[in-house]
Amino acid sequence: xxxxxxxxxxxxxxxxxxxxxxxxxxxxxxxxxxxxxxxxxxxxxxxxxxxxxxxxxxxxxxxxxxxxxxxxxxxxxxxxxxxxxxxxxxxxxxxxxxxxxxxxxxxxxxxxxxxxxxxxxxxxxxxxxxxxxxxxxxxxxxxxxxxxxxxxxxxxxxxxxxxxxxxxxxxxxxxxxxxxxxxxxxxxxxxxxxxxxxxxxxxxxxxxxxxxxxxxxxxxxxxxxxxxxxxxxxxxxxxxxxxxxxxxxxxxxxxxxxxxxxxxxxxxxxxxxxxxxx
Amino acid sequence: xxxxxxxxxxxxxxxxxxxxxxxxxxxxxxxxxxxxxxxxxxxxxxxxxxxxxxxxxxxxxxxxxxxxxxxxxxxxxxxxxxxxxxxxxxxxxxxxxxxxxxxxxxxxxxxxxxxxxxxxxxxxxxxxxxxxxxxxxxxxxxxxxxxxxxxxxxxxxxxxxxxxxxxxxxxxxxxxxxxxxxxxxxxxxxxxxxxxxxxxxxxxxxxxxxxxxxxxxxxxxxxxxxxxxxxxxxxxxxxxxxxxxxxxxxxxxxxxxxxxxxxxxxxxxxxxxxxxxxxxxxxxxxxxxxxxxxxxxxxxxxxxxxxxxxxxxxxxxxxxxxxxxxxxxxxxxxxxxxxxxxxxxxxxxxxxxxxxxxxxxxxxxxxxxxxxxxxxxxxxxxxxxxxxxxxxxxxxxxxxxxxxxxxxxxxxxxxxxxxxxxxxxxxxxxxxxx
Numbered sequence: 001x002x003x004x005x006x007x008x009x010x011x012x013x014x015x016x017x018x019x020x021x022x023x024x025x026x027x028x029x030x031x032x033x034x035x036x037x038x039x040x041x042x043x044x045x046x047x048x049x050x051x052x053x054x055x056x057x058x059x060x061x062x063x064x065x066x067x068x069x070x071x072x073x074x075x076x077x078x079x080x081x082x083x084x085x086x087x088x089x090x091x092x093x094x095x096x097x098x099x100x101x102x103x104x105x106x107x108x109x110x111x112x113x114x115x116x117x118x119x120x121x122x123x124x125x126x127x128x129x130x131x132x133x134x135x136x137x138x139x140x141x142x143x144x145x146x147x148x149x150x151x152x153x154x155x156x157x158x159x160x161x162x163x164x165x166x167x168x169x170x171x172x173x174x175x176x177x178x179x180x181x182x183x184x185x186x187x188x189x190x191x192x193x194x195x196x197x198x199x200x201x202x203x204x205x206x207x208x209x210x211x212x213x214x215x216x217x218x219x220x221x222x223x224x225x226x227x228x229x230x231x232x233x234x235x236x237x238x239x240x241x242x243x244x245x246x247x248x249x250x251x252x253x254x255x256x257x258x259x260x261x262x263x264x265x266x267x268x269x270x271x272x273x274x275x276x277x278x
Numbered sequence: 279x280x281x282x283x284x285x286x287x288x289x290x291x292x293x294x295x296x297x298x299x300x301x302x303x304x305x306x307x308x309x310x311x312x313x314x315x316x317x318x319x320x321x322x323x324x325x326x327x328x329x330x331x332x333x334x335x336x337x338x339x340x341x342x343x344x345x346x347x348x349x350x351x352x353x354x355x356x357x358x359x360x361x362x363x364x365x366x367x368x369x370x371x372x373x374x375x376x377x378x379x380x381x382x383x384x385x386x387x388x389x390x391x392x393x394x395x396x397x398x399x400x401x402x403x404x405x406x407x408x409x410x411x412x413x414x415x416x417x418x419x420x421x422x423x424x425x426x427x428x429x430x431x432x433x434x435x436x437x438x439x440x441x442x443x444x445x446x447x448x449x450x451x452x453x454x455x456x457x458x459x460x461x462x463x464x465x466x467x468x469x470x471x472x473x474x475x476x477x478x479x480x481x482x483x484x485x486x487x488x489x490x491x492x493x494x495x496x497x498x499x500x501x502x503x504x505x506x507x508x509x510x511x512x513x514x515x516x517x518x519x520x521x522x523x524x525x526x527x528x529x530x531x532x533x534x535x536x537x538x539x540x541x542x543x544x545x546x547x548x549x550x551x552x553x554x555x556x557x558x559x560x561x562x563x564x565x566x567x568x569x570x571x572x573x574x575x576x577x578x579x580x581x582x583x584x585x586x587x588x589x590x591x592x593x594x595x596x597x598x599x600x601x602x603x604x605x606x607x608x609x610x611x612x613x614x615x616x617x618x619x620x621x622x623x624x625x626x627x628x629x630x631x632x633x634x635x636x637x638x639x640x641x642x643x644x645x646x647x648x649x650x651x652x653x654x655x656x657x658x659x660x661x662x663x664x665x666x667x668x669x670x671x672x673x674x675x676x677x678x679x680x681x682x683x684x685x686x687x688x689x690x691x692x693x694x695x696x697x698x699x700x701x702x703x704x705x706x707x708x709x710x711x712x
Binding site: 192193202 | 281
């Protein structure tokens with residue numbers, strides 16, 4: 001079998017701040033990292049490889065520096081790494097990204113057909129959860145989203161069964177290969193690379209493909225192929241916890257203290273009294 | 279694993295990376311193992327590096343985007359009592375031009391990564407998030423590699439350079455260096471306080487990327503043997519204070535309380551006013567001096583930097599000793615590779631190189647300095663108060679005859695310490711730095 005895992009390099013969102021003046025992300029000095037959902041997808045691919053036997057190819061679309069996430073994947077045990085890097089890919093929305101990735105997976109498939117594509121349910125920077133389903137739709141793959149467990153793969157009947165998260169519970173579904181999984185974090189805890197694998201990952205070759213290599217149409221990739229754009233970005237209001245009164249010493253004194261505090265605000269008291277009159 | 283390196287370096291700080299740069303440049307197969315997520319992530323120091331030491335490793339560092347915060351053109355030494363400050367300031371045009379970057383401030387998170395990138399560009403392999411837990415030894419006890427906390431984590435190397443810093447768990451485990459005693463390390467805390475560049479320029483009287491260092495002594499350490507410092511970075515100042523660890527234990531002072539108190543001092547607070555706290559760091563400094571430097575080599579290994587307790591407490595130098603020791607260790611390793619002998623017979627030339635260099639010469643010269651501070655507590659208690667009171671007497675103008683004033687000034691000091699004690703202090707001070 002051949003698994004393809006899509007990994008996105010994202011800014012470390014724990015460090016990202018929004019410039020209050022311009023409402024845009026402050027990216028200067030922010031560290032990059034591999035999208036954690038994608039690393040979970042890779043971990044699952046490696047576990048399935050150990051169980052059923054497979055080759056795992058990792059893919060990332062991004063600037064040349066994105067090869068660091070691919071090297072991380074190689075250190076964990078991926079067999080091959082392909083970086084999709086081309087100036088023409090820049091500024092892509094999920095439509096163009098899923099097109100580019102699907103063309104790359106097609107290209108991989110010409111050498112060795114891809115049975116299973118794995119990706120995170122979403123990236124922590126964009127949070128759209130559209131790229132995985134986009135790839136599945138373009139390549140006509142069975143689509144399993146929000147996967148929390150791959151129960152089995154039947155190699156002969158070429159089908160698999162997974163458990164996926166749905167609102168208020170989970171769903172067990174069965175479907176044919178080739179398929180795409182978009183995974184939740186609870187699916188698997190990523191492994192720590194062994195020392196030899198880590199050392200080798202720094203020296204392993206990372207294949208770089210451009211638009212021409214994957215036969216992508218210039219009109220469909222990058223900013224040209226992206227009909228959506230970000231109109232505005234806003235910081236969410238910070239909700240601070242309100243005051244609390246401890247009722248352990250009795251409800252009455254706590255309520256009295258709470259009401260005293262409320263009515264000590266003159267605006268509140270005035271509004272309250274006004275409301276009474278009406 | 280089967281793969282064998284020529285040299286394994288433990289720790290990607292100034293000592294380890296200096297050695298890695300030199301070795302990799304000469305085609306030595308070198309690997310650096312760093313426990314932090316990236317070089318500099320676990321590190322803290324006052325903030326000053328020395329250009330002439332860095333030049334020996336990277337000759338054109340200033341042209342290679344070395345993340346210099348400010349070139350130091352002025353050094354201040356302040357002696358603070360609770361309410362006053364006596365300062366000595368030295369500014370020299372030479373530091374602007376001829377001696378540019380003699381000393382400069384950096385942030386370790388940025389500098390260490392840049393420095394490690396220079397080593398990688400020369401061919402060194404850097405592996406982060408990996409803790410060296412033990413040394414690999416052969417039957418004869420020779421060091422033949424390291425054990426790490428990763429799966430299949432044994433790594434073979436012809437020689438190991440231990441540059442894992444003052445707080446080395448490896449030292450405790452392997453005994454290559456006695457575990458540090460509280461009396462031989464200082465605990466220092468540092469706050470990075472953000473201020474606009476123009477505000478720093480104005481407050482310290484500098485511009486165009488030049489800056490000031492201020493070493494601070496006196497009552498600020500609440501009677502403990504220690505110092506404080508204030509260094510200018512590009513858009514922040516580093517305010518730090520440290521004292522001997524055993525003093526902290528005895529006095530039960532909390533480091534953060536000490537730094538908070540320092541921030542309120544009338545000589546300090548105007549310099550940091552309106553600043554935003556950006557980072558809070560804490561680290562040990564190996565200030566035991568020459569007496570605590572361990573044997574610097576053994577069969578198959580060498581020790582450099584803070585791991586070897588190389589720190590000049592009087593001149594507040596450490597990073598340059600780390601870089602120089604890393605460089606000398608690398609030169610020794612090159613010699614050993616030429617002879618194909620990594621036993622202590624060959625590696626002992628590292629000891630000789632160190633003794634011939636300023637590193638051990640300086641530490642030897644100031645070997646009495648740690649005990650001088652230890653035995654003269656009045657430096658941190660009564661002397662700053664007395665000195666301040668004496669100067670106040672002399673500067674107060676109220677028609678009192680100068681003779682009376684001068685007598686009162688002497689009394690201000692003598693009331694706090696006997697003449698004999700004062701003479702003893704001067705004598706011991708002279709002896710400790712002679």
